[in-house]
Amino acid sequence: VEIFDQGSEGNMLYLVMEYLEGETLAQRIVRGPLNRYEALRIMIEVAQAISRGHSLGIVHRDLKPENIFLPFGEGSKVLDFGIAKLAQRESLQAMTKTGELFGTPFYMSLNMFEQGAKNADTRDDAWAMSAILYEMLTGVQAYPCPFDRIAELLRSRSSLPPRLPVFDHEEAIWGVISKGLSLDRRAQYESAAEFLKDLKA
DSSP states (O other): OOEEEEEEETTEEEEEEOOOOEEEHHHHHHTOOOOHHHHHHHHHHHHHHHHHHHHTTEEOOOOOGGGEEEETTSOOEEOOOTTOEETTOHHHHTTSOTTOOOSOGGGOOHHHHHHOGGGOOHHHHHHHHHHHHHHHHHSSOSSOOOGGGHHHHHHHHHHOOOOOOOOGGGHHHHHHHHHHTOSSGGGSOSSHHHHHHHHHO
């Protein structure tokens, strides 16, 4: 979100930001799955934004449909970098303890579960985008699980990939998602830029 001004009034600090009218991606998904072209357009815009962040050393760490905003008549916006980190800044890394659970479980990679938010990197953002793309196309989460059953969610994620729908004319999309959600970290997308390249293809 664009910042126009900042300042203080008495003891209160303030930011003047652009005003957005529209809805979150989560609100859009509630109405049903998106068609392939709408889903690709939105995710390409999101991946472009995250790729730009990655090029500056910024890892978002909490990508989810609630943090993707769809303004009326405009491109997508990625919101809430509240738990983002600068990948190479130890002073900022120290703000999150190893093993501490930050983020939203449905969109957190196995690595973030096992290693904690401090060790999150560009691959974890790419994993989240793959999970979000899956949800846009199917209307359901790749790994649905109630919040009070996080241990069960972790076990399922470490042993079974999500069930991918198969449509002959859309195999390329499911190939991207399958790679993005791979159980083998070495096979996952290294960054948003790599994910974006396959999306555009």
